[in-house]
Structure formats: structure tokens, C-alpha cells
Amino acid sequence: ETGVTQSPTHLIKTRGQQVTLRCSSQSGHNTVSWYQQALGQGPQFIFQYYREEENGRGNFPPRFSGLQFPNYSSELNVNALELDDSALYLCASSFKRTAYEQFFGPGTRLTVL
């Protein structure tokens, strides 16, 4: 059974650029959630995708968007990058949207200069 994988591991961008982060969910999981973890903070919920549709959203602006594909893999897109977007971005999958336990990937470390 393959766990949650994320790519890339690290990424450096400049302010104003756009970035796409990718996540492959654990086999059999149909729900994917994305989190932003700033330095010294806990993970903060960005949004969740269930069966290719957004199923909940945290307090993040519209320039944070996502996609879920038929194989349940997912992308997080961030437009017009700001310095404060520098963080660890975590993807988590669960076997159903009401499952409390989530399985996290190792994250993508994004640095915005």
C-alpha cells in the first residue's frame, strides 16, 4: 500500500509568480485536504476535495485554488505569490470525507523571495 506522496519536496519562487503543488493520495482514499503550516504554527486547513469537487474551504483567498483528478490525486495552485505564502504545504488523504483520521504526506516546502 503506497502512502501519500507530494512533489516537489522543495520549491523557491519569487513574489508574484504562480506555483502548482502535487499530491498523490493513499490507495483507496477519495478525499484530499490541503494544509498550510507556517513556521512555528500548526497546520491550517486550506480546502478539501471529495470526488473531484471542493468540499470545504478554510480562510484562504481565492488565489489559492485546487483540483482533484479521477484517480483522486490533487493539485494546489497559488497565484500571485506573496512573501507570507512561504510555508510547508501538507496534503492529507482519507478513505471517506467523514473520516476523522487523515494520512499526511511529507509536505512541500515553499519559499517565496
Add this chain to the structure above:
Amino acid sequence: DQQVKQNSPSLSVQEGRISILNCDYTNSMFDYFLWYKKYPAEGPTFLISISSIKDKNEDGRFTVFLNKSAKHLSLHIVPSQPGDSAVYFCAASGAPHASGGSYIPTFGRGTSLIVHP
């Protein structure tokens, strides 16, 4: 406005002793509580959970206690082992039916536990 608070950024414990990690919350609508453990360069991994209808849940060396009236939960690790050294996150969620059918956790900032041999 932090709804889930872990007021101790770090905790140092001797191997074999008890580790107690604390978590407070403010939202009375929280219905389910979890603890995650995170090692460096890895994502958080689920450790143990408790529903609001219970006041204790045990899994091996790990026990979570919930005091709803005080809006407080704690994680006890007995006995502590050096491999337990990690960052521990407390997370809380309302019932899925109250959030569009999905489980959306709110995390605390984490407590870094160091267990000395």
C-alpha cells in the same frame, strides 16, 4: 483567534517517566479530538483520538483524557521512550454534519517533546 491552544512549546522528559501534553480549546461545538505526532521531514501521523462522549481513551502507552467542562484534553505517554521525541499536535473538529458533511480539523501549534535516554 486560536481555537485550539497548546501553551507549552516544548517538554523535556526522562526515559521511562510519564509525558503529559496539554491542549485547551475554546469552541464548544468541537465534537472530536485527535493527537498527531510529527517527526522532522515527515508529515504528521495519527496517534490517538477521543469523541466528546467519552472522557478517556487508551491505546497501549498512550492515553488521552478529555474534560469537556474545562475544555481541556491531555495526552499521557507512559513510559516515555526516546523514539517518542517528536512534535505533537492536538486537533479538534466539529461533527461532519455541521460542516457540510466533511471533517475539518483545527490544529494547535504543537508541543515539541524530547525524551532523554
